[in-house]
Amino acid sequence: MSETKTLRCPICRKVVPTDSAEVPFCSERCRTIDLGKWASGDYKISSPILDPDLLEDLEHAQQQQHPTDETKEWKN
DSSP states (O other), X not given: XXXXXXXXXXXXXXXXXXXXXXXXXXXXXXXXXXXXXXXXXXXOOOSOOOOHHHXXXXXXXXXXXXXOTTTSOOOO
């Protein structure tokens, strides 16, 4: 006999079989509630950015928005 694993919906905590089309949610309603929480900023990713290429791109973008005295062009 094969045993079906289950998990709980992160929104309402109902049991959801892993072979359900809505995994990890129990319904479209809970999926929409979760999306709304991401969109409103209730959820945040708190770990720091460790990708060196991405950090370099962010630094470059910041320098373009707020140039330091060294990067400003002199006007005559």
